[in-house]
Amino acid sequence: xxxxxxxxxxxxxxxxxxxxxxxxxxxxxxxxxxxxxxxxxxxxxxxxxxxxxxxxxxxxxxxxxxxxxxxxxxxxxxxxxxxxxxxxxxxxxxxxxxxxxxxxxxxxxxxxxxxxxxxxxxxxxxxxxxxxxxxxxxxxxxxxxxxxxxxxxxxxxxxxxxxxxxxxxxxxxxxxxxxxxxxxxxxxxxxxxxxxxxxxxxxxxxxxxxxxxxxxxxxxxxxxxxxxxxxxxxxxxxxxxxxxxxxxxxxxxxxxxxxxxxxxxxxxxxxxxxxxxxxxxxxxxxxxxxxxxxxxxxxxx
Amino acid sequence: xxxxxxxxxxxxxxxxxxxxxxxxxxxxxxxxxxxxxxxxxxxxxxxxxxxxxxxxxxxxxxxxxxxxxxxxxxxxxxxxxxxxxxxxxxxxxxxxxxxxxxxxxxxxxxxxxxxxxxxxxxxxxxxxxxxxxxxxxxxxxxxxxxxxxxxxxxxxxxxxxxxxxxxxxxxxxxxxxxxxxxxxxxxxxxxxxxxxxxxxxxxxxxxxxxxxxxxxxxxxxxxxxxxxxxxxxxxxxxxxxxxxxxxxxxxxxxxxxxxxxxxxxxxxxxxxxxxxxx
Numbered sequence: 001x002x003x004x005x006x007x008x009x010x011x012x013x014x015x016x017x018x019x020x021x022x023x024x025x026x027x028x029x030x031x032x033x034x035x036x037x038x039x040x041x042x043x044x045x046x047x048x049x050x051x052x053x054x055x056x057x058x059x060x061x062x063x064x065x066x067x068x069x070x071x072x073x074x075x076x077x078x079x080x081x082x083x084x085x086x087x088x089x090x091x092x093x094x095x096x097x098x099x100x101x102x103x104x105x106x107x108x109x110x111x112x113x114x115x116x117x118x119x120x121x122x123x124x125x126x127x128x129x130x131x132x133x134x135x136x137x138x139x140x141x142x143x144x145x146x147x148x149x150x151x152x153x154x155x156x157x158x159x160x161x162x163x164x165x166x167x168x169x170x171x172x173x174x175x176x177x178x179x180x181x182x183x184x185x186x187x188x189x190x191x192x193x194x195x196x197x198x199x200x201x202x203x204x205x206x207x208x209x210x211x212x213x214x215x216x217x218x219x220x221x222x223x224x225x226x227x228x229x230x231x232x233x234x235x236x237x238x239x240x241x242x243x244x245x246x247x248x249x250x251x252x253x254x255x256x257x258x259x260x261x262x263x264x265x266x267x268x269x270x271x272x273x274x275x276x277x278x279x280x281x282x283x284x285x286x287x288x289x290x291x292x293x294x295x296x297x298x299x300x301x
Numbered sequence: 302x303x304x305x306x307x308x309x310x311x312x313x314x315x316x317x318x319x320x321x322x323x324x325x326x327x328x329x330x331x332x333x334x335x336x337x338x339x340x341x342x343x344x345x346x347x348x349x350x351x352x353x354x355x356x357x358x359x360x361x362x363x364x365x366x367x368x369x370x371x372x373x374x375x376x377x378x379x380x381x382x383x384x385x386x387x388x389x390x391x392x393x394x395x396x397x398x399x400x401x402x403x404x405x406x407x408x409x410x411x412x413x414x415x416x417x418x419x420x421x422x423x424x425x426x427x428x429x430x431x432x433x434x435x436x437x438x439x440x441x442x443x444x445x446x447x448x449x450x451x452x453x454x455x456x457x458x459x460x461x462x463x464x465x466x467x468x469x470x471x472x473x474x475x476x477x478x479x480x481x482x483x484x485x486x487x488x489x490x491x492x493x494x495x496x497x498x499x500x501x502x503x504x505x506x507x508x509x510x511x512x513x514x515x516x517x518x519x520x521x522x523x524x525x526x527x528x529x530x531x532x533x534x535x536x537x538x539x540x541x542x543x544x545x546x547x548x549x550x551x552x553x554x555x556x557x558x559x560x561x562x563x564x565x566x567x568x569x570x571x572x573x574x575x576x577x578x579x
Contacts, residue, residue: 253474263569
């Protein structure tokens with residue numbers, strides 16, 4: 001299912017004395033199969049946009065379609081759209097999802113989403129099987145954690161349980177708002193590995209909102225930069241981070257590699273990299289080898 | 302003057318006293334120091350922080366703040382006044398429905414005179430760049446903005462020690478830079494002792510000293526540059542290098558003669574110097 005937004009607008013408190021326009025005409029297409037990154041500083045409209053994707057915010061201006069054109073798929077601007085079905089296919093993991101855990105046991109917590117969105121599944125054994133699969137997908141041992149209170153678990157485990165509660169319906173599109181925020185560096189890496197492991201199976205498309213530019217550079221197929229309610233840049237991470245000065249002027253960061261490349265460019269050294277650390281190191285080493293070979297060639301003459 | 306002192310401190314969250322979250326920590330932090338505390342989730346960093354302002358008291362050993370024993374009930378109030386703490390989640394730290402009231406809550410509680418409170422609100426909101434939101438509702442602010450209000454709330458108490466427990470985790474890059482600038486300014490200009498618990502290695506680089514916790518123990522303690530040069534050890538404690546340091550190490554391993562670098566600026570400098578030398 002592809003996501004197509006055209007001229008999407010949204011205003012908070014429209015009829016109050018303090019209306020605030022969060023989206024000012026967003027045009028964005030996210031193709032099926034992408035690992036898409038959404039960048040933008042606080043208040044840029046990115047969260048408002050992603051909340052539209054599973055109809056937590058209803059479309060009030062512009063178009064938003066998920067899936068095919070015409071009858072196939074979902075027209076989110078249509079009031080008759082099957083929102084229940086849509087929400088089982090477009091999963092949303094909020095920032096710090098562990099704060100939303102509530103049930104007495106891990107098993108009940110994870111089953112909650114399934115019971116809500118897949119009312120056709122009634123058999124307890126079948127539910128348990130789905131819960132088991134979801135917990136194992138996020139790397140937890142079902143037998144060991146199912147009867148625990150979610151609050152007994154560590155922060156990283158809690159987050160995994162919360163994610164299991166969303167992926168238990170096997171959404172085709174999974175949206176995660178700052179999924180790695182607050183985790184330690186290794187925890188971040190493990191979480192990204194988890195997302196890559198489910199991407200491409202039943203979960204066809206992943207959309208992450210992130211402030212961590214290194215994370216975007218290292219994980220995403222494409223990304224969009226939001227600013228003041230609009231998409232101001234869109235493309236592969238390498239294309240976006242090549243425009244480092246613009247990102248900085250928008251109050252955003254650039255990856256470490258891009259910052260370094262910008263500084264080197266000022267001194268006349270061009271490094272054509274995709275901005276991952278490993279690629280950056282390789283390109284620098286290639287330049288070094290070239291220089292050395294050139295110099296040795298010169299010495300020989 | 303010694304701001305914080307730990308003498309063989311152990312702490313257990315369990316009633317039976319097993320499984321120490323902090324296990325035999327001894328350390329001393331001088332007044333005016335800027336200390337970063339690193340370590341994986343669950344390594345005991347937050348427990349260490351809570352021990353400093355007497356939110357919890359040691360199971361054994363002693364913690365003292367400016368010479369006051371945190372286990373002494375009569376000193377609790379004084380200790381909390383000198384050691385302010387900012388937590389991870391701003392939503393749990395907001396008490397009032399208007400920003401300025403929220404910032405005023407702390408000073409009002411300790412009986413600061415009315416005019417002085419006004420000045421402190423001004424100072425604190427300016428310091429975190431939230432003056433224009435003075436009359437806003439915290440509930441309508443973004444996560445990053447709320448956290449800046451929480452920091453302002455602590456600043457308004459004029460503490461001598463400021464403990465930040467992953468307080469920048471929810472901020473966007475601009476917000477993080479601003480808060481880090483505020484923290485550094487407070488440390489340098491007002492001499493506030495800063496204890497910063499963080500997962501961001503670039504933030505740790507801005508400190509005078511970095512402490513690495515692992516399974517409740519202090520396993521590394523030194524200047525950030527020195528700690529990040531010991532990459533094999535860091536890996537043992539499941540910590541990663543700042544990205545610039547990682548790239549630098551990779552270049553060195555491949556035989557390129559580059560000087561040690563920890564930030565993008567240093568790395569650019571080192572690469573440039575090395576390429577020009579050829």
